[in-house]
Amino acid sequence: MAETTLVRPATAPTPPKGLMTRLNMWTGLAVGVLFAVIAYAIVKVIWGPDPQGSDQEVITAEVAWVVGFLIGVGAFVGPWRWLLGGDLTEEEAAFLSGKDAGIARYFRFTTDHKVVGVQYLVMAMTTFGVGGILALMIRTDLITPGSKLFGPQTYNSLVGVHGIVMIVSTIIMVVGPWGNFVMPIMIGARDMAFPRLNALSFWLLFPAVPVILSIGVLGGIPTGWVAYAPLSDQAPPGMDAFAVAIILFVMSSAVAAVNVIVTAVTMRARGMTWSRTPVFVLGVVAGSLLGLIALPCFQVGMLFTLLDRSMFASFFVPAQGGSQWLYANLFWLMGHPEVYVILIPGVGAVLEMAPVFSRKPLFGSRLVLVGFVGIVSLSLIVWAHHMFVSGWSPTLNGPFMLTTELISIPTGLIFLALIGTIWRGNIWLRLPMLFIYGFIWNFMIGGVTGIYLSDVPADNELHGALFVTAHFHYTLLGGAMIGAMGALVYWFPKMTGRMLDERLGTIAFWTVMIGFNVTFLAMFDSGLRGMPRRVATYQPEFATSNLITTLGSYVIAVGMLLFLYAIVRSWRVGATAGPNPWHGKTLEWFVPSPPPLENFEVLPVVTGDPYGYGEPDTRHTSMAAASLASDDHLYLPMEEDLP
Amino acid sequence: MIQPDEALPVEPTAPTLGQRLRSPAGRLATRIAGVFLVITAALVVFSFWWPDATLPRMASTTEAAVRNTVLIFSLAAAPVMGLVWGIAYFSLRHWRFGGDLPPEDGPPIRTNNKVVISWLLVSSGLTAFLLIWGLAELTATTAAASTQTPLVVNVTGQQWLWSFSYPQDGGVSSHQLILPLGRPVLFEVTSTDVIHSFWLPEMGIKIDANPAVTTEVGTTPTLLGTFNVRCAELCGLNHAYMATTATVMTSSRFDSWIQSHGGVVGQNATSGGSNG
Numbered sequence: 001m002a003e004t005t006l007v008r009p010a011t012a013p014t015p016p017k018g019l020m021t022r023l024n025m026w027t028g029l030a031v032g033v034l035f036a037v038i039a040y041a042i043v044k045v046i047w048g049p050d051p052q053g054s055d056q057e058v059i060t061a062e063v064a065w066v067v068g069f070l071i072g073v074g075a076f077v078g079p080w081r082w083l084l085g086g087d088l089t090e091e092e093a094a095f096l097s098g099k100d101a102g103i104a105r106y107f108r109f110t111t112d113h114k115v116v117g118v119q120y121l122v123m124a125m126t127t128f129g130v131g132g133i134l135a136l137m138i139r140t141d142l143i144t145p146g147s148k149l150f151g152p153q154t155y156n157s158l159v160g161v162h163g164i165v166m167i168v169s170t171i172i173m174v175v176g177p178w179g180n181f182v183m184p185i186m187i188g189a190r191d192m193a194f195p196r197l198n199a200l201s202f203w204l205l206f207p208a209v210p211v212i213l214s215i216g217v218l219g220g221i222p223t224g225w226v227a228y229a230p231l232s233d234q235a236p237p238g239m240d241a242f243a244v245a246i247i248l249f250v251m252s253s254a255v256a257a258v259n260v261i262v263t264a265v266t267m268r269a270r271g272m273t274w275s276r277t278p279v280f281v282l283g284v285v286a287g288s289l290l291g292l293i294a295l296p297c298f299q300v301g302m303l304f305t306l307l308d309r310s311m312f313a314s315f316f317v318p319a320q321g322g323s324q325w326l327y328a329n330l331f332w333l334m335g336h337p338e339v340y341v342i343l344i345p346g347v348g349a350v351l352e353m354a355p356v357f358s359r360k361p362l363f364g365s366r367l368v369l370v371g372f373v374g375i376v377s378l379s380l381i382v383w384a385h386h387m388f389v390s391g392w393s394p395t396l397n398g399p400f401m402l403t404t405e406l407i408s409i410p411t412g413l414i415f416l417a418l419i420g421t422i423w424r425g426n427i428w429l430r431l432p433m434l435f436i437y438g439f440i441w442n443f444m445i446g447g448v449t450g451i452y453l454s455d456v457p458a459d460n461e462l463h464g465a466l467f468v469t470a471h472f473h474y475t476l477l478g479g480a481m482i483g484a485m486g487a488l489v490y491w492f493p494k495m496t497g498r499m500l501d502e503r504l505g506t507i508a509f510w511t512v513m514i515g516f517n518v519t520f521l522a523m524f525d526s527g528l529r530g531m532p533r534r535v536a537t538y539q540p541e542f543a544t545s546n547l548i549t550t551l552g553s554y555v556i557a558v559g560m561l562l563f564l565y566a567i568v569r570s571w572r573v574g575a576t577a578g579p580n581p582w583h584g585k586t587l588e589w590f591v592p593s594p595p596p597l598e599n600f601e602v603l604p605v606v607t608g609d610p611y612g613y614g615e616p617d618t619r620h621t622s623m624a625a626a627s628l629a630s631d632d633h634l635y636l637p638m639e640e641d642l643p
Numbered sequence: 644m645i646q647p648d649e650a651l652p653v654e655p656t657a658p659t660l661g662q663r664l665r666s667p668a669g670r671l672a673t674r675i676a677g678v679f680l681v682i683t684a685a686l687v688v689f690s691f692w693w694p695d696a697t698l699p700r701m702a703s704t705t706e707a708a709v710r711n712t713v714l715i716f717s718l719a720a721a722p723v724m725g726l727v728w729g730i731a732y733f734s735l736r737h738w739r740f741g742g743d744l745p746p747e748d749g750p751p752i753r754t755n756n757k758v759v760i761s762w763l764l765v766s767s768g769l770t771a772f773l774l775i776w777g778l779a780e781l782t783a784t785t786a787a788a789s790t791q792t793p794l795v796v797n798v799t800g801q802q803w804l805w806s807f808s809y810p811q812d813g814g815v816s817s818h819q820l821i822l823p824l825g826r827p828v829l830f831e832v833t834s835t836d837v838i839h840s841f842w843l844p845e846m847g848i849k850i851d852a853n854p855a856v857t858t859e860v861g862t863t864p865t866l867l868g869t870f871n872v873r874c875a876e877l878c879g880l881n882h883a884y885m886a887t888t889a890t891v892m893t894s895s896r897f898d899s900w901i902q903s904h905g906g907v908v909g910q911n912a913t914s915g916g917s918n919g
Contacts, residue, residue: 152880159877222879230854231837231879318855324838325853358734360749364759389840389875390851391832391858394785398778405774412766419727420758422734426745429735440731448720455777457784458712460705460860461698461847464840464875528697530844532875535883539871583744614748 016092020077024108025206028073032207035068036061055310058218058237062211062244069207074109078196097195099597109203111195112597117181118495119202121488124176125564127169127209132560134162139553145540155536157220157238164225164242165212167338168249170476171291172205173484174345179260179284182491185588186278188269188606188621190598193262197255204252211245214238224534226335229316229327232305240309243302250299257288269587269621271606276620278586278610279368283348286372287341290379294337301330325392332383339476340379344372346480347414349487350439354421356490356584357433361611363420367413374410378403388459397456404454411447430582431505435486438513442478446471449524467527470520478516485512485563492567493581497593498574504566508559515555522548585610585620678733683725690717699845702866702891706847708780715776719769784861793829793861796820800832800839800852803881805872813906820872820889822864823897829861840876843889849875864891 040061047056070076078088078096088096097112098105105115106122138158141149150158184192192198215221219236232239264285268277305327307313314320316327355362362368384392384400418440427433449471452458462468492500525545531538538546580589587610591599604623612618663669694713701707738749798820799806808816820843822828832841834852842849843862850860874885892900898908 152883156877156880156882222877224877226877228838228876231877234837234879318853358749359745359747361751361753363752364754367754367759389849390838391853391856398781401777401781402774405770405777408770408773409763409766412762415727416759416762419730420752420755422738423730424752425734425738425749426747427734427739428743428745429739429741437731437735440727444724444727448724451716451720451773452713455712455716455773455780457705457708457777457780457847458716460849461709461844463849464842465844525697530699530871530873532842532873532883534877537883612751614751 016089016095020074020092021095023072023074023077024104025073026107028069028071028203028207031072032065032067032069035071036065039064053237055237055240058240059244059306059310062214062241065211066204066207066244066248070203073203073206075200075203077109096199097191097597109199111191111199113180113184113192113195113198114495114595116198116202117177117179120172120176120180121495123202123205123209124169124173125567127165128173128560129564130213131162131165131169132557134158134165136553136557138162139550141536142538142546143550144547145538145543148537150536152536153220153222156222156224156534157215159534160221160224160227160242161212161215164245167225167342168205168208168212170342170480170484171253171338173342173481174349174487175256175260175284175287176202177495178280178349178487178491179256179288179345181495182588183260183281183284184263184267185494185591185595185599186281186586187264187267187272188587188600188604189263189267190600190603192259193267194259197259201252201256201259204248204255208245208248208252211241211248214241215245226331227302227305228331229305229308229322229324230318232327233308233317235309240306243306243309246302247299247306250295253291253295257292260288261285261292269604269606274369275365276606276609278352279362279365280345280348280352280586282369282372283345283351286376287344287348290337290344290376291341293380294334294341296334297330298334298338301327301334304330325387325390328387328390328392329383332386335386336383337379339472340375342476343480344375346483346487349490350436350483351414351417351421352586353432353486353490354418354436355611355613356582357428357430357436358422358425359428359613360421360423360425361613361615362417363423364413364417365609365611368417371410371413371417374413375407378407378410382407385454385459388456389463401454401456405451408447408451415444431500431502431509432486432490432582434506434509435482435489438482438509439479439486441513442474442482442516446474446476446479449474462527464532465527466523466531466533469533470523470527473520473523478520482513482516485509488567490582491588492570493577494588494593494595496571496574497577498570499577499581500570501566501574504562504569508563508566511559511562512556513559515552515557515559517552519549519552519556522546522552579625585612587621587623590621590623590625674737675729675733679722679725679729682729682732683722686721686724687718690714690721693717700866700868700870701845702868702870703843703846703848703862703864705784705862706845707865708784709847712776712780716773719772723769793827794823795829795831796822798830798832798841798852799835800841800874800878800885801835802837802879803874803885805841805874805885805887809901809906811911812901812908813910815901815904815906817904819887821897821900822889822891823894824864824867824891826894827861827863829859831857831859833857837878838876839874839878839885842873842875843870844873845870846889851876867891867893 040057043057043060081088096110098110098115106119141147141155180198215238218238218241220238221242222235223231227242264281304315308315308317314322316322316324318324351362351368382400382404384396385404388397453462453468453471489500489505522545526542529542531542577593579591579593587604590604604621606621608618608620610620664673694710698710698713701710795811797808797810804818806816806818807820808814830841832850832852833856834854836854839852840849841852846862846864848860848862850858868891870889872887872889874882878885901908
């Protein structure tokens with residue numbers, strides 16, 4: 001049986017000394033740059049002048065940067081010690097967990113899941129900022145039919161980098177911050193199953209960001225983020241940077257996904273059966289599992305692309321016997337499940353919040369599980385609906401239309417659970433609930449517009465047009481990201497100990513919602529009128545809708561800046577939250593805000609599901625609330641309650 | 644959400660149901676049904692207005708299929724959106740507590756088998772309908788393209804130019820697409836470099852132009868005039884400029900166009916033809 005009580009050493013531990021205490025982000029950057037320069041020079045000398053371009057040098061330098069960064073940041077301290085026959089001492093492990101390190105722990109290889117969660121949150125907000133600025137550049141270039149702020153080469157690169165930066169941001173935006181920060185506390189654990197892998201997942205992602213941005217100085221990418229072959233084969237070295245970044249990102253997400261799944265499966269509190277597990281945990285697990293299966297297809301595609309480009313392999317080059325359709329299939333084998341990798345954790349967060357603010361049990365919690373399983377399973381066999389007009393196997397268009405349209409049944413179950421929870425609830429209209437209503441509005445539009453695209457004859461018209469772009473922005477931004485913003489407001493008090501400024505946040509919510517709907521409703525219009533995606537210029541007939549879209553995008557930007565201001569301001573001077581500002585029932589609300597290192601003095605025991613609103617007899621846990629003052633769930637602790 | 648100027652359909656209150664409808668649950672149901680009907684009615688009006696207002700001019704049989712599908716799917720979605728948005732709106736309007744924690748919890752409804760089963764039945768039924776509609780349209784458009792002897796047009800995409808040739812008419816070639824009215828046409832599409840996508844927005848057809856393979860798509864032009872040809876797959880630097888026109892003319896004018904460009908109507912191009 002696992003130890004349930006935390007044993008602390010009686011004597012004050014001596015802080016560890018030596019090299020490992022001096023490694024941090026800055027040493028990582030220094031070693032990484034050093035490695036990159038040396039690798040570049042070596043390959044340059046060995047390979048000599050290359051008429052085909054500088055792909056070999058670029059790839060080697062980028063990979064060396066990553067390896068150097070990981071060494072410099074201290075990612076290999078543990079394995080290195082183990083290889084030499086030793087292991088980390090208890091003090092060193094405590095040091096790695098960021099014990100008593102203050103703000104410095106956020107800038108080094110720290111294993112505490114809450115530190116990793118904060119790191120992911122800041123990373124996601126930063127990359128959203130970058131992707132958002134790129135979006136504004138794209139929209140500004142398209143403000144009138146004649147405007148040419150950038151040439152077509154820059155424009156195409158902006159589109160591609162905006163795409164990949166936003167895809168990465170949305171994939172990490174829920175599982176990164178909240179899967180790490182909240183999920184372990186929610187299941188009553190002291191940390192993730194593999195704390196060092198957790199830190200590794202973040203520090204694998206971190207060096208990918210400069211690699212993505214280096215696309216800008218390496219000639220850009222002409223392909224968009226889909227990186228279709230054989231266009232990717234004739235692209236400048238920016239394509240190599242793109243491929244290296246993807247390979248790295250998929251490694252990072254695989255490490256994170258394994259960790260999340262193992263943690264949720266093995267480390268739930270005693271008594272927390274699956275039906276008593278909070279729905280957010282299920283969403284995070286389902287999303288991670290799907291990502292673990294799907295994302296490596298993209299990694300393989302990018303690895304082969306690199307070999308095509310640098311070593312003249314010919315996986316995807318038709319002139320040498322390769323197949324562009326092989327690439328497209330690999331890409332979409334990742335690409336369609338990937339939208340659900342983004343969506344499901346966000347949906348999990350929305351369903352977690354809905355009972356709290358409706359003061360009602362989650363409606364049909366088993367249906368939600370069926371819905372998640374249905375979506376995860378079906379989403380693996382719908383990928384070729386992205387290839388209805390590719391010419392690849394028209395015979396398969398019918399079957400893929402079938403699987404695609406079937407997904408609306410499990411998705412409908414999720415809607416039923418959400419609407420059923422709100423039904424006759426006592427709606428507590430705080431800011432997170434406002435985001436849930438925003439989610440319902442936007443995701444309904446995103447979902448319904450998807451059915452036009454699932455239909456082959458309609459897709460013949462709408463594929464590759466801005467209609468598609470508007471559709472997936474409605475699902476991924478209007479749905480998943482609005483849900484994630486709600487989750488940020490909801491768990492912000494737990495992370496920082498302070499409430500998010502509700503007035504500022506409400507203004508930001510309405511600004512983003514109005515800007516978002518103006519932008520993308522107008523974009524549907526452009527698409528229906530026949531405007532293709534990813535074009536640097538367009539005919540005058542699309543002028544009005546494009547002007548509206550561009551102006552709407554500025555409104556979104558204002559709303560997002562307000563939201564950021566609300567976060568930064570509240571983080572510094574917000575009202576003190578207390579352990580349970582929303583009167584929630586899941587375990588994270590039973591520990592102080594912010595939670596201490598290792599979360600629980602005594603591990604909790606779970607006795608029911610966390611949605612017993614209006615049911616005096618259902619109690620999620622016997623654990624005492626952190627605030628001894630007023631909570632009516634104050635009840636005897638621990639072991640005695642065990643069945 | 645609510646369109647106040649839409650005609651508000653009144654919930655029929657049959658006298659025999661009067662007792663039930665006047666009970667608290669009955670009044671709740673009536674009011675929610677009202678909200679549902681208003682939103683659904685607004686969306687139905689929108690569904691009829693929307694395809695004609697936005698989709699390109701209808702210039703072919705396939706574009707007609709696109710337009711019907713958009714209309715039918717919008718109508719099918721209207722009650723679903725009306726229900727979900729209606730309940731969301733109603734909850735905001737009638738079940739909401741302002742800034743304070745509601746004094747007590749809501750009713751502990753865990754699930755409701757009748758609701759769940761009806762929801763599953765309705766959503767499965769709608770899905771089956773969408774699927775059957777889609778397959779029927781797909782079969783119809785495919786059959787229309789293959790039953791008659793069509794005019795074959797070879798389409799070649801290259802960075803960043805479209806070329807068309809007419810192998811059945813002496814291999815005439817052109818950078819503008821010329822089509823005769825009312826005759827089925829089959830496009831044989833390929834590319835010399837990267838993937839392009841051959842798109843005729845007004846005719847509702849699109850097929851990728853792939854290097855090393857030929858793909859097919861067919862339609863029948865039904866409207867005289869000049870229409871757009873666009874590339875719908877990002878193909879590098881000047882993708883946005885890879886566009887030309889498609890002109891649909893009467894059969895006799897088409898024949899004289901062929902002859903004026905050195906072709907012979909009905910004569911298959913040989914290897915020596917001026918195939919561009």
